[in-house]
Every structure is written in C-alpha cells, then in structure tokens.
Amino acid sequence: MITDPASYLALVTALAVACQVVAWAVRIPSILILLIVGFGLGQLVTPDAVLGRDVLFGGVSLAVGVILFEGSLSLxxxxxxxxxxxxxxxxxxxxxxxxxxxxxxxxxxxxxxxxxxxxxxxxxxxxxxxxxxxxxxxxxxxxxxxxxxxxxxxxxxxxxxxxxxxxxxxxxxxxxxxxxxxxxxxxxxxxxxxxxxxxxxxxxxxxxxxxxxxxxxxxxxxxxxxxxxxxxxxxxxxxxxxxxxxxxxxxxxxxxxxxxxxxxxxxxxxxxxLVGILFVVLAGRVAPGAVxxxxxxxxxxxxxxxxxxxxxxxxxxxxxxxxxxxxxxxxxxxxxxxxxxxxxxxxxxxxxxxxxxxxxxxxxxxxxxxxxxxxxxxxxxxxxxxxxxxxxxxxxxxxxAERLGLATTSPQGVILAGGDEWIVRVAQALDDLGVDVVMVSVYRVALNRARMAGIRVEMANLLSDYVVRDMELAGLKTFVAATDQDERNAIAAREFSHVLGRKHVFQLAPAATEHVGSDRTETASHLTARTPFAPALEYKELTERAQHMDVRRTSLTKKYTYADFQQMYDGRAIALFTVRGDEVDVVTEKSSIEGNVTLITLVPRTD
Incomplete structure (x- = not known):
C-alpha cells in the first residue's frame, strides 16, 4: 500500500495524464475514465489516509480556484x-x-x-x-x-x-x-x-x-x-x-x-x-458500498x-x-x-x-x-x-447537435487562406465533393469569383482578431495558409494550431533562401507549420505552375493506383487533397495514398 505522499501524488499525476490521452484517442469524455480509475485506486489507497483531510481539501480548494480563473480568462x-x-x-x-x-x-x-x-x-x-x-x-x-x-x-x-x-x-x-x-x-x-x-x-x-x-x-x-x-x-x-x-x-x-x-x-x-488529478483523487474517496x-x-x-x-x-x-x-x-x-x-x-x-x-x-x-x-x-x-x-x-x-445543424462530431471542412485563382478552383472542387470550404482573403475579385461558385468566403485580414478569434469554425478541421507572404502564413498557422491542432494546420513551403540549410537564414521549424501538397512548392513556383494547370478529381483504386496516376503525367501533377468517404486530408510528401480514394490534383493543361 502507498503511504508516501510523494509516491501517491506521482501515481495520481501519471494516471490523470494517461487517462486523458486514452480518452482523446478513443474520443470519449476523459472524466469517465478518470472517475473509473479514481474509484479503482481508492480501493487500494485513500487520499485522506495519505495526505490528510486538511491538506487534501486545502489543495482541492486552490485547484478549483485555478481552474475557474483559467476558464474566466476566455470570457x-x-x-x-x-x-x-x-x-x-x-x-x-x-x-x-x-x-x-x-x-x-x-x-x-x-x-x-x-x-x-x-x-x-x-x-x-x-x-x-x-x-x-x-x-x-x-x-x-x-x-x-x-x-x-x-x-x-x-x-x-x-x-x-x-x-x-x-x-x-x-x-x-x-x-x-x-x-x-x-x-x-x-x-x-x-x-x-x-x-x-x-x-x-x-x-x-x-x-x-x-x-x-x-x-x-x-x-x-x-x-x-x-x-x-x-x-x-x-x-x-x-x-x-x-x-x-x-x-x-x-x-x-x-x-x-x-x-x-x-x-x-x-x-x-x-x-x-489539475482537472485530471482532482477527479482521480476525489473519486478515490467514494466507497463502493455507498455507491x-x-x-x-x-x-x-x-x-x-x-x-x-x-x-x-x-x-x-x-x-x-x-x-x-x-x-x-x-x-x-x-x-x-x-x-x-x-x-x-x-x-x-x-x-x-x-x-x-x-x-x-x-x-x-x-x-x-x-x-x-x-x-x-x-x-x-x-x-x-x-x-x-x-x-x-x-x-x-x-x-x-448534428441533427440540429449546430455542430458535427467529425469536422472535415477546409479553410483556404489566399486569393489566387487556383485556390478558387480547388475550393470549388472540394465543394463539389460535399466538403465544407471557407476561403479567407482580402482580394475582392477572388472572393467574388468564389462567392459566385457557391463557396463561403470571409473578407478579412488573415491576422485580424476576427479571423483568429471570432470566425465561425463549426464543421472545419483543416487550415491551409497559401498567401504570398511566408511570415503571414506562419503567424496565422501558429494561431490556428491552438484551435485545430498542429496536425491539421499547413502553410506553403517558405521561399528558398540564398544559403539553403543555414540555421541563420532558414525559418526555425517550431515557427512554421506542416508543408502541404506533393511536391511541396513555395508560393511563387506553385502560382506560376498553376496558371497552366487544371484542377482534376481522380478516383484511385487498387487497380489504378497513385503511382499509375503520377506516371500518366510524368510526375508533373501536384497532389493536393484526398477524400475518402467523409474524411478529407491534405496530401504531403510523406503521405501514403492507397486504396479507393478521390484525389484532387493540379495537372498540366491539355488542348
């Protein structure tokens, strides 16, 4: 039996974090797992016996106060x-x-x-x-x-x-x-x-x-x-x-x-x-007989x-x-x-x-x-x-919430930040497949073209308070920053990573510097987001190539694979997104594209 307060608190902390990781992985409320683990731990050792009631409830009071203070900072x-x-x-x-x-x-x-x-x-x-x-x-x-x-x-x-x-x-x-x-x-x-x-x-x-x-x-x-x-x-x-x-x-x-x-x-x-620790500790005070x-x-x-x-x-x-x-x-x-x-x-x-x-x-x-x-x-x-x-x-x-049209349990929508013509065409291709798309830009011509195609648009500065804090994100999962300014893309990507998660946030490859690979000229990796598309191109090259390319939706199968598709275009196609059922993902150079999937690409234009 654990009688040492340090060992007990270390165990509770480890269990609290582990429970929340597992809950995130299986997509269920973490409190359910925390309470179950807390009840179980309470049968082996009670927090009152290890910490004493005065210390226990003093700590609980302070922790609850910190939790409410954190929450109120967002109001x-x-x-x-x-x-x-x-x-x-x-x-x-x-x-x-x-x-x-x-x-x-x-x-x-x-x-x-x-x-x-x-x-x-x-x-x-x-x-x-x-x-x-x-x-x-x-x-x-x-x-x-x-x-x-x-x-x-x-x-x-x-x-x-x-x-x-x-x-x-x-x-x-x-x-x-x-x-x-x-x-x-x-x-x-x-x-x-x-x-x-x-x-x-x-x-x-x-x-x-x-x-x-x-x-x-x-x-x-x-x-x-x-x-x-x-x-x-x-x-x-x-x-x-x-x-x-x-x-x-x-x-x-x-x-x-x-x-x-x-x-x-x-x-x-x-x-x-603190939430994880509190639920494990307080649940450990409840006796099974009383329940x-x-x-x-x-x-x-x-x-x-x-x-x-x-x-x-x-x-x-x-x-x-x-x-x-x-x-x-x-x-x-x-x-x-x-x-x-x-x-x-x-x-x-x-x-x-x-x-x-x-x-x-x-x-x-x-x-x-x-x-x-x-x-x-x-x-x-x-x-x-x-x-x-x-x-x-x-x-x-x-x-x-889904039936009421107020939320979705599996958001798949895409935010495309930029005002180039190829972005409008990609947004329309995604929209045709039933994917929620939002295009953010300050360029009226591009937004008008997207709006006429039925795309939801937001005319706003990518770094404005509105975009970062107030824009409606219901149903949206992925953010792709594709403006002509690498620093703007990086800053916006960092802000959206707090909401969408770094896994779902991308920015175009930064422009190559004079001394490639130099730690003095390359942007620090922790200040940039993931790089989208295959091949990963910087803004200038992607924009120039896109002027002579069409957006194409291609159905890949086990017989007609991604390798076959690339061979058809001699490796000149640019893979952008995959749509598999209701799941939408950004293609990267590390993506493994297999099975039945719809591929959205930019391919060389033919007469």
Missing part, C-alpha cells in the same frame, strides 16, 4: 455582444428554476429539506471542466459555444455561493435569525469578491502594461495572484474565493490592449493537469434531472430571448456536472459532519449531528450524477 464580452440577454437569463433564471426543481426532487426522494437545498445548490452548476473538452471535440457554432462556456464558468461560483448560503442558514437554525445570516453572508461575499478582484485586476494590468514584470514570469505571477485572491477572499468569507477569481479573470480578459494569450496558454495546460446503496435513488434522480429539470429550466428561462428553437433544444440537453460539484459536495459533507461540535444548543446540535450522518449519502449521489450526466451528454450531444 470576453465581445463573444456575447448579441447574446447578452440570453446569457443573463441562462445564469440567473435557469439557475433559480433548476435549484427549486432539484431541491423538490431530492426532498421527494427522502432527503431532509436542508440537504435537499444544499444538493440543489451544488447541482445547478454545469462545469467548464466538462464543457471545455466536449466543445473541443464537438466544435459547435460560435453562439452555442459562447453560451455554454459562459454558463459553465459563471454558474460554478454561483452554485458554490448558494451552497454557502444554505449551509449558513442550516448552522443558524432556530437559535438565531437564518434570514439575517444569509443576507449578511451574501452581501459580504459579493463585496469581498468585487473589491479584491477589482483592486488586484488593476494592479496586474498596471504591472503588465508598464512592463514591471518580465514576460517569462507572467504565467507564474497570474497564478500566484489567483491563488492569493482565492485564499484572501476565503479568509474573509468562506467559499467566496471562487467568485473572486472568476471576476478577476473576466476583468483581465476584457481589458483593452492587455495581451494575455501566453498566460492563457500556461493556465490551460495547468488546468488540464451501491444510493444507486437506485440516483438512477431516478438522474432521469428527472436530464429529462425534466434541465429542459424545463431552459425553456422557461430562454423563452423570448431571441435564441433559436434549435439552440434551446441543444442547451436543454447539455448540462454535465464537473469538478466544482464534486469538490463543493465533499467539502460541505465534511463540514456538516463536524458542525454539531460548534453549536451550544443541544437540540440544534442533535439535528446537525443527524444531518451530518445523512450528508454522507450526498457525496456518492453527486458522483453518480457526474458520471451519468457526463456519459449521457458527452456521448449523446454530438448526434443531437
């Missing part, structure tokens, strides 16, 4: 400029309706009303730790992605605050003024969060804009600021830190000319690691939660907001619970079990002691809800 008001009312209703009315319905359901299932209110507060959250991976895999429309992201991040601290208010009311009981305690707690929480977030945000903004902190320390400074804000806020008012770090992140994300992309990247990598005991009740609860509570709360909240019927339907079936629900439930279950020791009134102490014993059922109930909702929404939302 820009510009993303919801046309969704302000919908977002507000989603984070207020939906929460209120869901809290009431969940509380009633839990109460009907036999829980005391105090615990029902607490569970209801905890489970109004949806969770960025679950929404984020699903969005990366699903890549829905910009509107849906913005709504889900804002709801997932903003509602997390709201749910935690609701839970704190319920907990304070339960502690106050009949011996004091519960309503007064709730009002004071709410006021203190909001005031504390706003003041700390505003003051710290201003200081960080001043330090960055005046270059008081070197670039290599930006990530560490922002991490320290988030952790410090969380701890300071919690010391003033319990569990107010989550709201503080969320407001801090939103403030920083929306300050003009405050470029924090490198900080966001650092925080994102840290978030991925079995609560499973029948949890099954009924999940069905009501998915089929009744979420759809009703969405329809009531978003009615008359301007959201479309398809958007409301998708939002109604997209509410997986995440790490905040698990962490907050674990913390308050522990607090309730010790609450009776701090109360002098015997009757009230006896009631709190009884609630503490019953609170032990909250943790396995919430974990089963997390598993079930992640499985239901994570595995089923893709098919629903």
């Amino acid at each position: 820009r008001f510009k993303d919801i400029s046309d969704l302000g009312r919908t977002t507000l209703r989603l984070c207020t009315v939906t929460v209120a309706v869901a809290w009431g319905l969940i509380t009633l359901t839990v109460w009907f299932l036999g829980f005391p009303v105090e615990l029902a209110l607490l569970v209801g507060a905890v489970l109004v959250v949806t969770g960025p730790t679950v929404i984020g991976p699903i969005l990366r895999q699903l890549r829905p429309t910009r509107r849906i992605a913005a709504l889900l992201r804002w709801e997932g991040i903003l509602v997390d601290p709201i749910g935690a605050i609701l839970a704190v208010l319920v907990f304070q009311a339960v502690l106050a009981g009949a011996s004091a003024d519960p309503f007064g305690a709730v009002v004071v707690t709410l006021g203190t929480t909001i005031l504390t969060a706003v003041v700390i977030a505003l003051v710290l945000g201003l200081l960080l903004e001043l330090a960055i804009k005046r270059h008081l902190v070197p670039d290599f320390l930006h990530g560490a400074v922002f991490l320290a600021a988030a952790v410090g804000a969380l701890a300071l806020s919690n010391s003033i008012e319990s569990e107010s830190g989550l709201l503080t770090v969320t407001l801090l992140g939103i403030y920083l994300a929306n300050r003009p000319n405050l470029h924090l992309e490198h900080v966001a990247t650092f925080q994102e990598h840290l978030q991925v690691l 079995v005991d609560i499973a029948p009740v949890a099954g009924i609860f999940v069905l009501v939660l998915v089929l009744v509570i979420r759809p009703v709360s969405i329809q009531l909240a978003l009615l008359g907001t301007g959201s479309t019927k398809e958007e409301r339907r998708l939002l109604a079936f997209m509410a997986p619970r995440g790490i905040v629900a698990a962490a907050v439930t674990s913390i308050f279950a522990l607090e309730l079990s010790h609450a009776a020791e701090r109360v002098s009134d015997p009757a009230h102490a006896a009631r709190l002691d009884q609630l503490g014993e019953q609170a032990s059922q909250m943790v396995p109930l919430v974990f089963l809800v997390i598993v079930a909702t992640v499985a239901i929404y994570g595995l089923g939302v893709g098919r629903l």
Whole structure:
C-alpha cells in the first residue's frame, strides 16, 4: 500500500495524464475514465489516509480556484455582444428554476429539506471542466459555444455561493435569525469578491502594461495572484474565493490592449493537469458500498434531472430571448456536472459532519449531528450524477447537435487562406465533393469569383482578431495558409494550431533562401507549420505552375493506383487533397495514398 505522499501524488499525476490521452484517442469524455480509475485506486489507497483531510481539501480548494480563473480568462464580452440577454437569463433564471426543481426532487426522494437545498445548490452548476473538452471535440457554432462556456464558468461560483448560503442558514437554525445570516453572508461575499478582484485586476494590468514584470514570469505571477485572491477572499468569507477569481479573470480578459494569450496558454495546460488529478483523487474517496446503496435513488434522480429539470429550466428561462428553437433544444440537453460539484459536495459533507461540535444548543446540535450522518449519502449521489450526466451528454450531444445543424462530431471542412485563382478552383472542387470550404482573403475579385461558385468566403485580414478569434469554425478541421507572404502564413498557422491542432494546420513551403540549410537564414521549424501538397512548392513556383494547370478529381483504386496516376503525367501533377468517404486530408510528401480514394490534383493543361 502507498503511504508516501510523494509516491501517491506521482501515481495520481501519471494516471490523470494517461487517462486523458486514452480518452482523446478513443474520443470519449476523459472524466469517465478518470472517475473509473479514481474509484479503482481508492480501493487500494485513500487520499485522506495519505495526505490528510486538511491538506487534501486545502489543495482541492486552490485547484478549483485555478481552474475557474483559467476558464474566466476566455470570457470576453465581445463573444456575447448579441447574446447578452440570453446569457443573463441562462445564469440567473435557469439557475433559480433548476435549484427549486432539484431541491423538490431530492426532498421527494427522502432527503431532509436542508440537504435537499444544499444538493440543489451544488447541482445547478454545469462545469467548464466538462464543457471545455466536449466543445473541443464537438466544435459547435460560435453562439452555442459562447453560451455554454459562459454558463459553465459563471454558474460554478454561483452554485458554490448558494451552497454557502444554505449551509449558513442550516448552522443558524432556530437559535438565531437564518434570514439575517444569509443576507449578511451574501452581501459580504459579493463585496469581498468585487473589491479584491477589482483592486488586484488593476494592479496586474498596471504591472503588465508598464512592463514591471518580465514576460517569462507572467504565467507564474497570474497564478500566484489567483491563488492569493482565492485564499484572501476565503479568509474573509468562506467559499467566496471562487467568485473572486472568476471576476478577476473576466476583468483581465476584457481589458483593452492587455495581451494575455501566453498566460492563457500556461493556465490551460495547468488546468488540464489539475482537472485530471482532482477527479482521480476525489473519486478515490467514494466507497463502493455507498455507491451501491444510493444507486437506485440516483438512477431516478438522474432521469428527472436530464429529462425534466434541465429542459424545463431552459425553456422557461430562454423563452423570448431571441435564441433559436434549435439552440434551446441543444442547451436543454447539455448540462454535465464537473469538478466544482464534486469538490463543493465533499467539502460541505465534511463540514456538516463536524458542525454539531460548534453549536451550544443541544437540540440544534442533535439535528446537525443527524444531518451530518445523512450528508454522507450526498457525496456518492453527486458522483453518480457526474458520471451519468457526463456519459449521457458527452456521448449523446454530438448526434443531437448534428441533427440540429449546430455542430458535427467529425469536422472535415477546409479553410483556404489566399486569393489566387487556383485556390478558387480547388475550393470549388472540394465543394463539389460535399466538403465544407471557407476561403479567407482580402482580394475582392477572388472572393467574388468564389462567392459566385457557391463557396463561403470571409473578407478579412488573415491576422485580424476576427479571423483568429471570432470566425465561425463549426464543421472545419483543416487550415491551409497559401498567401504570398511566408511570415503571414506562419503567424496565422501558429494561431490556428491552438484551435485545430498542429496536425491539421499547413502553410506553403517558405521561399528558398540564398544559403539553403543555414540555421541563420532558414525559418526555425517550431515557427512554421506542416508543408502541404506533393511536391511541396513555395508560393511563387506553385502560382506560376498553376496558371497552366487544371484542377482534376481522380478516383484511385487498387487497380489504378497513385503511382499509375503520377506516371500518366510524368510526375508533373501536384497532389493536393484526398477524400475518402467523409474524411478529407491534405496530401504531403510523406503521405501514403492507397486504396479507393478521390484525389484532387493540379495537372498540366491539355488542348
């Protein structure tokens, strides 16, 4: 058995990363694998025994705060400029309706009303730790992605605050003024969060804009600021830190000319690691016997939660907001619970079990002691809800989104950046095969020609904020930068690699320098993307050759192979794309083209 904290944490870290790699490979939500592995590890060693409860829950609180801070750094008001009312209703009315319905359901299932209110507060959250991976895999429309992201991040601290208010009311009981305690707690929480977030945000903004902190320390400074804000806020008012770090992140994300992309990247990598560790650790605290005991009740609860509570709360909240019927339907079936629900439930279950020791009134102490014993059922109930909702929404939302026309589970579309005539002809060939194509350029003539051919066009600077951040990417998988400027291609490719992945991002071969192969003249490999097409040509040569070539679609088979095709054109053809069923790939010089596939090429023009 592992008793050394260092060995335990090393094992948990390795398992957390391995689970997420496996989940990415098999295209299922990583949380499902993380929870299963966590349950299994918990049978061998429990985190409480190795780390101790104080260290465990202190670490959990800090990690959750960092996760919410990372998520809030992506919340820009510009993303919801046309969704302000919908977002507000989603984070207020939906929460209120869901809290009431969940509380009633839990109460009907036999829980005391105090615990029902607490569970209801905890489970109004949806969770960025679950929404984020699903969005990366699903890549829905910009509107849906913005709504889900804002709801997932903003509602997390709201749910935690609701839970704190319920907990304070339960502690106050009949011996004091519960309503007064709730009002004071709410006021203190909001005031504390706003003041700390505003003051710290201003200081960080001043330090960055005046270059008081070197670039290599930006990530560490922002991490320290988030952790410090969380701890300071919690010391003033319990569990107010989550709201503080969320407001801090939103403030920083929306300050003009405050470029924090490198900080966001650092925080994102840290978030991925922390999410995996937290799920493995917290799942290890749940005993199999407790899960079995609560499973029948949890099954009924999940069905009501998915089929009744979420759809009703969405329809009531978003009615008359301007959201479309398809958007409301998708939002109604997209509410997986995440790490905040698990962490907050674990913390308050522990607090309730010790609450009776701090109360002098015997009757009230006896009631709190009884609630503490019953609170032990909250943790396995919430974990089963997390598993079930992640499985239901994570595995089923893709098919629903496709049927509603809001996303695709297997995006294959292509972004072609450039304004040359051959690009228009290639885009039309892809479009004729049913491939989604977007052509990005600043040249009106080329865009008009593409638009007349039925191609979706975006007239924009390739390096503009619109293209990098706001352009609709639903259904798109591949980016090919083919402008006449190598540096522009490289910069755009690096930006798109953050969204599409380096595997699917290409730029034309850079122009040859005078001293080929010199490390002083060649562009560094980490600053360039993959090179497309076979042979891989630079812009000038490709453009000149394309003027005397036609775009051709050729069906290759086992009898008529790629080698046969190249032999027919004496190796002068330029292979561009392959289309195999619904799968579209860019041809490179390392591609192995075999079997039945449609090949798109540029071939020498014949009379």
